Amino acid sequence: MSGVWGPDGRRAAVSVTFDHLGEAAELQTGQLPADTVVGDHHSVTVELPRLLEMLEAHEHHVTFFVEAWNFDVYPDAVRSIVAAGHEIGWHGWLHEPWYQSSPEQIADALRLSLDAFERLGIRPRGARPPAGLLGGHSLDVLREAGFEYVSLAGSSFGTDDGMPLLSYPWHTVDGSYYIPGFTRLRRPPGDEVVSPAQMLDAYRGVVDETVEAGGCVAFVFHVPWQDDPERIDAIGTLIDTLRADERVWLASGGEIADWLRAHPEDFPKSGHRNEAPAW
Numbered sequence: 185m186s187g188v189w190g191p192d193g194r195r196a197a198v199s200v201t202f203d204h205l206g207e208a209a210e211l212q213t214g215q216l217p218a219d220t221v222v223g224d225h226h227s228v229t230v231e232l233p234r235l236l237e238m239l240e241a242h243e244h245h246v247t248f249f250v251e252a253w254n255f256d257v258y259p260d261a262v263r264s265i266v267a268a269g270h271e272i273g274w275h276g277w278l279h280e281p282w283y284q285s286s287p288e289q290i291a292d293a294l295r296l297s298l299d300a301f302e303r304l305g306i307r308p309r310g311a312r313p314p315a316g317l318l319g320g321h322s323l324d325v326l327r328e329a330g331f332e333y334v335s336l337a338g339s340s341f342g343t344d345d346g347m348p349l350l351s352y353p354w355h356t357v358d359g360s361y362y363i364p365g366f367t368r369l370r371r372p373p374g375d376e377v378v379s380p381a382q383m384l385d386a387y388r389g390v391v392d393e394t395v396e397a398g399g400c401v402a403f404v405f406h407v408p409w410q411d412d413p414e415r416i417d418a419i420g421t422l423i424d425t426l427r428a429d430e431r432v433w434l435a436s437g438g439e440i441a442d443w444l445r446a447h448p449e450d451f452p453k454s455g456h457r458n459e460a461p462a463w
Contacts, residue, residue: 187398188450190433190443197400197433197440198391198426199350200419201247201273201335203312204406205232206258208251209279212314227408228261235407236268238416242423247437248407249273249312249335252297255304266306271436273310274331283319290321294329310335310437316352323347333441338459341400341444342452348441352402354461356390358383362409369461380418387422395431400440 189197206225210216239246248265250272255262265272276282277293277300285293301307309332316337323344326334333348341351359366361383367374370386387403394401403422410416426434435443444451 188447189400189440190435192433194433195398195431196391196395197435197443198394199247199400199402199435199437199440200244200405200423200426201249201312201352201402201437202235202405202407203249203275204279204408205248205250205254205261208253208276209314211253212279222257225258225408226411228258231407231410232261232264234413234416235410235419236264236270238420239270239423240268242420244423244427244434245269245271245436247271247273247310249275249310250308251275251277251279251314252300253278255297255300255306259304262304262306271310271438272306272308273312273335273437274308275312276314279314281315281317282313282321283315283317285319285321287321287325290325294325298329309333310350310441312336333437333444335402335437337461343444343448344453346445346448348444350400350402350437350440352404353390353459355386356401357404358406358409358415361386362415380412380414384418384422384425388425391426391429391432402437 187195204227206228207216207222248270250262252274262272274297277296280289280293282290311326311331312335323334327347333350335350337354338351339353340349342349354360354369355371360370361378364377367377390401405419426432
């Protein structure tokens with residue numbers, strides 16, 4: 185593997201990505217009753233506009249992995265992401281975790297999602313299965329649905345039968361710093377919630393490791409969890425730091441996937457080696 189990334193020949197590729205929107209995940213997990221009146225979720229009315237404003241100020245385009253349920257319930261929010269120049273990725277229909285889903289349930293989720301894409305006229309290229317795990321399911325399901333790359337939890341990157349794979353380890357997910365219980369996923373594991381500054385300190389180490397390996401990594405932030413201005417400012421600081429790092433190609437998920445596809449000889453053929461969270 186050459187470890188040469190992007191048009192300027194950087195030593196690693198890094199993407200800043202976002203997951204979740206609206207009530208989708210809360211409905212799927214039963215945190216909200218099925219008859220909840222939806223359409224006014226804080227992630228859409230408060231956090232998303234603040235994030236889009238911050239990203240515009242830092243002049244960077246990212247990838248938002250959104251549950252397709254939002255295409256019907258919050259079409260204007262989805263359009264606002266695209267209008268701001270960001271990439272939309274797919275994050276399930278109603279955030280159904282694939283490792284706990286049957287083939288029939290996944291087929292239903294994909295059918296509902298593809299119909300929603302057609303209604304709104306926005307077709308995501310990339311897929312991030314909810315919870316980042318495929319379980320026993322094949323990548324062929326996503327190939328056949330027309331997705332062009334897949335983002336999974338773990339260390340795998342490269343291509344799998346031509347399908348670019350973009351990985352994220354659990355300690356690059358914001359919840360491992362901000363959400364009780366999830367904090368056990370960071371390195372070293374902990375029980376306490378830590379500050380955005382402490383998260384950024386840890387992320388500097390992740391970048392150094394990625395550069396040393398000549399690889400790529402995604403940082404994963406959850407839109408509903410950016411309810412503190414300091415957390416949003418930290419993302420802006422991360423973007424500026426990555427852009428200033430001459431070792432790093434800071435790019436969207438789609439841009440990195442295109443690079444992998446165009447340079448298959450430079451990167452590993454990769455099986456989708458998921459890494460389940462070490463609870």
